[in-house]
Structure formats: structure tokens, C-alpha cells
Amino acid sequence: MRCVAPTGRVVQPVSYPRGEVRASDFRVVTVEVRPPGPGEVLVRNTWTSVDAALRLRLRERAPKGYFPAFLLEEPMDGIMTVGEVVESRADGFAPGDTVWHASGWRDYALVKAGTPALGGVGTLTKVDARLAPPQAHLGPLGANGLTAYAGLFHVAGLREGDVVWVSAAAGAVGSLVAQLAKIGGHRVIGSAGSDDKVRHLVADLGVDAAFNYKNGPLPDLLREAAPDGIDVYFDNVGGDHLEAALGALRRAGRVAICGMISEYGAQEPPPGPGNLMLAVTKGLTIRGFRAGEHTDLLPEMRRRMGAWLHEGRIRHRESVVDGLAQAPAALAALLRGENTGKTLVRIEDVPHRERQLPIRPPAALLN
Structure with missing residues (x-):
């Protein structure tokens, strides 16, 4: 029956x-x-x-x-x-x-x-x-968690002392990336598209600096938040955000790209970064990835992410x-x-x- x-x-x-x-x-x-x-x-x-x-x-x-x-x-x-x-x-x-x-x-x-x-x-x-x-298995214990974990620790190769910028840092993936980097003891800069989200990043997620990318020229906002530059950029946006990151990255900096939301609904492809030559002069690594390439990390990610959630270190x-x-x-x-x-x-x-x-x-x- x-x-x-x-x-x-x-x-x-x-x-x-x-x-x-x-x-x-x-x-x-x-x-x-x-x-x-x-x-x-x-x-x-x-x-x-x-x-x-x-x-x-x-x-x-x-x-x-x-x-x-x-x-x-x-x-x-x-x-x-x-x-x-x-x-x-x-x-x-x-x-x-x-x-x-x-x-x-x-x-x-x-x-x-x-x-x-x-x-x-x-x-x-x-x-x-x-x-x-x-x-929770659709968020921090699922594909979003795997994207954040694999992208930060394996694709970007997070190193001691790195300064990290996360775009779309109030989103499903970005919010996890920002907190994982903080757990590792790093200085973290987050950007988002509203003042309320910026307050959330600082007050709730504990990032060191945050800005609303709509409030001025993006390179200036990033320079104010990270005056000495950044070492890792976790990219959810692409376009002008990636261009600003290339300008701010220090030598041997790394970019992990998991998404480019600025292009998703665009009627015409937005212009690419005009300063890509900096990847050569600074010795940068730029790598795109998807969570499905790192399914071998799922057990490790779920074990560690679950512990951090339980301890209240991940919100x-x-x-x-x-x-x-x-x-x-x-x-x-x-x-x-x-x-x-x-x-x-x-x-x-x-x-x-x-x-x-x-x-x-x-x-x-x-x-």
C-alpha cells in the first residue's frame, strides 16, 4: 500500500x-x-x-x-x-x-x-x-560548508599571518569563510551590500573590519580597511571586486574564486579586471574551484565544522x-x-x- x-x-x-x-x-x-x-x-x-x-x-x-x-x-x-x-x-x-x-x-x-x-x-x-x-546539512554541514572549508584551507592555502578579504561576507558561503579565518587567528575584512549586513559582520561574526561596497570607490574602501594590503581574497563576486583585490594583494597573494555573482544576471558580460598584469608582477595565484572537486574533504569538514558549531565559534x-x-x-x-x-x-x-x-x-x- x-x-x-x-x-x-x-x-x-x-x-x-x-x-x-x-x-x-x-x-x-x-x-x-x-x-x-x-x-x-x-x-x-x-x-x-x-x-x-x-x-x-x-x-x-x-x-x-x-x-x-x-x-x-x-x-x-x-x-x-x-x-x-x-x-x-x-x-x-x-x-x-x-x-x-x-x-x-x-x-x-x-x-x-x-x-x-x-x-x-x-x-x-x-x-x-x-x-x-x-x-544545517544544506548550509554549514553541507555544500556551503565544504565550499568555504576547501576554498580557504586548500585552494587559497591559508598561511599563518595572512590578511583575508571575503566578498559577499554576509552570505551563505562568505559568512562561513570569514569565521573560519577568524578561528585560525587571521585578520579578516568583510564586504557586503548594506550597512545592516556590515553591522552583522562586525557585531555577530567578529570580523576585524567591514565595509559596504556601495558607499564609495571600492579600492578606497578596501585600502581603508586593509591599509597594509591583503594576502588572500575569497571571491564570491568577481568584476570590480576582483580588480580591487588584485590591487590590494601583496606579493605571492592568493585568490580563491567560488563564484562571480556580479555576472550571473548581467545582460552583457561585465568588463574583466583591467589590472590583471599584477598577477604577473606580484606572483599571484588565482584559482577557481567548485565544492564537488573536494568531496574527499566532506568527513573532515563536517567533523571540524560540527565541533565549531557546537562550541558556538561558528554562527x-x-x-x-x-x-x-x-x-x-x-x-x-x-x-x-x-x-x-x-x-x-x-x-x-x-x-x-x-x-x-x-x-x-x-x-x-x-x-
């Missing part, structure tokens, strides 16, 4: 946005939910991720080498999600298990066990909801929108810079809220 309703809702794109993402670019449809086949698991999704990089796939063609563009009037595969197994025909998964996978923006997902997704980060995986709330804020149909609006708000921390959609329809994520893992997470 089926233990779930035979239908579920799915958010689908119906047009590729031109400029800002709009609700009219999507539709919510009701589809049949078939029973799982051999090796499949049926999951009732409870939380689904909203990430700025989804904008790259809302195009006729995604950037070369990136994940493919979303197909119009089809489910949007490749969005991190957590949920509860309701039916399973796959070894190792049972009804009631909490799992993460990459079939979000829908009520129910049929997921093939063992099939890699999102470079391996989104492969169907059981998570222990007793160690942290399920949605994680959520911007939560309730109701599956609100996922496009949540993405649009994120791209306008209206979020702080991790943007999530809670599938159930209950009132909107923004809150601090409680993390209460038992000692098992620290071992």
Missing part, C-alpha cells in the same frame, strides 16, 4: 529570465508520484536550498564546463535538498531516514541511490538529524521563506542582496521568518 499521496508539486521554469528573476518565469505544477523502482528511494522533501548560482542555469546555455541549463517546463534537477524517506527499494535506506540529495524545488523526489549528483556533493546520503537540524543565520511556491521569490530576493546567511525554503506553508539556526549536536559529532 502506498504511504504517501499519489501527487506532488514541482516548480518548473517556463522562460529564461532577462535580467531580474521574476515569478512569471516559473510555474508550480502537480504531477503524479510513482512508486520507487529497484534501487530508488522516494523522499518527501522538507527543506530545499536557494543559491545564487542557480541563476547561471536559468539561461539557454549555462557557462561552458558548468552544470547544464535547466530545461523549460521540466523539474529543476541539481538543487540541494533534505527530506525524509517514505519508501525505499535501495539497500541502506529505510522509511524515516533523513537524507540529502539534489532533486529540490518539489514536494517529493525519486532518487537513484549511488548515482552521483552535483559532482558528488548531491549524491543521496543519509544524515543524522539528531546531530543538527536537517537544514549561522538563515533567511527562511515558507512554501514551495515561494522558491522563485526567494531566489529573486537573494539575487537582489536581500538575504543574510543561508537562504532556504521550508516546504510547508507557514509564516515567513528569519532566525538564528540552533545547533545542538551531542558529543557524537565531535568524535
